[in-house]
Amino acid sequence: MSNSILKVKNLNVELGREKVIEDLSFEVKEGDVLTILGPNGAGKTVLLKTLSGVLPYRGEIEWQKEVKIGYVPQRLPFIKETPMSVEEFFELKGSSKKEIEKTLNSVGFKNNFLNKNVGKLSSGQFQRILIAWALIGNPDVLLFDEPTTGIDIGGEETIYALLAKLKEERNLTILLVTHDLSVVFKFSNSVICLNKCPICQGIPKEVLSSETLHKLYGEEVKFYEHHKH
Amino acid sequence: MEQFLLSLAAGIFIGGVAGYLGTLMLSKKMALVAGPLGHLTLPGIALALIYGFDISLGAFPFVILGIILIWLLEIKTKLPMEALTAVVFASGVAIAFLFLPIEQAETALVGDITKVSLSEALVTTILCFLVFFIIKKIYSRMVLINISEDLAKIEKINVKKYNFFYLGAIAIIVALGVKMVGGLLTAALIAIPVCAARNLSKNLFQYVFLATSFGAISAFLGILLFKFTDFPAGPLIIIISASIFLMSMIFKKGT
Numbered sequence: 001m002s003n004s005i006l007k008v009k010n011l012n013v014e015l016g017r018e019k020v021i022e023d024l025s026f027e028v029k030e031g032d033v034l035t036i037l038g039p040n041g042a043g044k045t046v047l048l049k050t051l052s053g054v055l056p057y058r059g060e061i062e063w064q065k066e067v068k069i070g071y072v073p074q075r076l077p078f079i080k081e082t083p084m085s086v087e088e089f090f091e092l093k094g095s096s097k098k099e100i101e102k103t104l105n106s107v108g109f110k111n112n113f114l115n116k117n118v119g120k121l122s123s124g125q126f127q128r129i130l131i132a133w134a135l136i137g138n139p140d141v142l143l144f145d146e147p148t149t150g151i152d153i154g155g156e157e158t159i160y161a162l163l164a165k166l167k168e169e170r171n172l173t174i175l176l177v178t179h180d181l182s183v184v185f186k187f188s189n190s191v192i193c194l195n196k197c198p199i200c201q202g203i204p205k206e207v208l209s210s211e212t213l214h215k216l217y218g219e220e221v222k223f224y225e226h227h228k229h
Numbered sequence: 230m231e232q233f234l235l236s237l238a239a240g241i242f243i244g245g246v247a248g249y250l251g252t253l254m255l256s257k258k259m260a261l262v263a264g265p266l267g268h269l270t271l272p273g274i275a276l277a278l279i280y281g282f283d284i285s286l287g288a289f290p291f292v293i294l295g296i297i298l299i300w301l302l303e304i305k306t307k308l309p310m311e312a313l314t315a316v317v318f319a320s321g322v323a324i325a326f327l328f329l330p331i332e333q334a335e336t337a338l339v340g341d342i343t344k345v346s347l348s349e350a351l352v353t354t355i356l357c358f359l360v361f362f363i364i365k366k367i368y369s370r371m372v373l374i375n376i377s378e379d380l381a382k383i384e385k386i387n388v389k390k391y392n393f394f395y396l397g398a399i400a401i402i403v404a405l406g407v408k409m410v411g412g413l414l415t416a417a418l419i420a421i422p423v424c425a426a427r428n429l430s431k432n433l434f435q436y437v438f439l440a441t442s443f444g445a446i447s448a449f450l451g452i453l454l455f456k457f458t459d460f461p462a463g464p465l466i467i468i469i470s471a472s473i474f475l476m477s478m479i480f481k482k483g484t
Contacts, residue, residue, distance in 0.1 A: 083431060
């Protein structure tokens with residue numbers, strides 16, 4: 001049995017007066033890939049932010065001691081307002097040039113990428129830069145918030161291939177927010193369906209059925225059975 | 230001649246540091262905030278002119294008041310920043326004109342750096358260096374906070390502490406800025422060099438270097454032009470700055 005890296009008990013999060021997450025409990029083991037699935041406004045991003053310690057909450061969030069967390073945000077709209085090279089963006093985190101180069105290489109960029117203007121990158125490139133940024137400092141856990149829109153066509157497949165590769169190389173535990181059901185089946189070994197309160201939890205092929213998804217999204221969802229491996 | 234050199238030195242320092250600070254303020258529309266802050270200082274400037282003390286000194290408490298207003302508006306309400314501009318602009322100007330001696334209105338509105346005394350120039354220089362080092366110290370963290378407060382918090386950056394120093398730097402520069410270009414033009418002093426720099430920069434280093442240079446050069450040329458034309462220095466500085474911006478637009482097209 002692998003060790004537990006995160007235990008969440010009776011988590012409640014309110015933003016303003018609105019309850020965004022109600023009574024959520026789950027556990028994540030080292031090396032798990034946990035998907036958080038749910039419709040827009042279900043509290044998925046809020047959950048990731050709460051877990052990374054940015055938002056106030058009630059209940060218990062217990063990370064393994066001295067765990068390091070890397071956070072990949074959905075997008076950073078304000079970054080285009082300041083001219084900045086890729087290297088300068090990484091320097092904000094205080095990283096050395098050597099570490100920046102190494103990390104850029106591991107997400108598939110060559111060193112000449114250092115001088116590129118961050119604001120001029122394509123959305124797919126920028127997402128990989130955000131992943132690399134989160135990997136600086138060798139985190140044990142990666143929290144990945146998938147953007148709903150704006151990723152280059154064909155880009156998503158490679159992002160999940162990349163995450164799978166990074167997980168193997170770096171022994172990562174990954175918590176990710178996605179809308180893509182195929183990602184849930186292919187990539188994760190555990191799923192939480194969230195629509196403010198938890199709707200289902202467990203191993204994807206056991207808990208994800210048409211009924212649970214119907215309950216989750218409140219409407220007919222195109223659902224394709226995954227292929228058995 | 231000595232007077233001219235003093236005003237030139239004070240002007241260059243204020244202009245340069247205002248440009249540097251502006252690079253942090255342009256994102257998230259904070260540069261617009263310098264507008265209402267400048268306008269709000271008008272009653273303070275009026276008091277300083279009536280009782281004959283330093284304009285920056287008169288302006289400073291009003292800048293602090295303005296910053297508290299911004300903070301309240303940001304944190305306690307969801308009103309847009311434009312609302313602040315409208316409310317504060319009108320109130321500042323209205324109150325100032327209740328008791329501002331009309332013959333000194335020009336100094337209040339568009340500033341006058343050309344009569345700066347030796348002690349004023351010294352204090353200005355020291356304050357400019359102080360603000361320069363504060364900005365340099367908080368710079369990369371502030372950039373990250375501007376990009377995403379969440380990421381900054383995850384990096385364990387004390388956002389409140391950095392914002393405090395940041396707003397403090399803004400307060401000092403606005404108070405110094407009103408002496409040079411007056412309550413009406415301070416926002417331009419901070420925003421225009423930065424806009425020009427952004428047009429021409431591909432990275433942060435160029436951005437900071439150009440904004441600081443454009444700020445200092447505008448002040449230098451503006452005060453120099455004042456010497457030859459006798460037009461007020463404040464507006465000349467801003468017009469030079471705006472011309473640099475126009476040229477940056479042309480060069481931007483070329484790149």
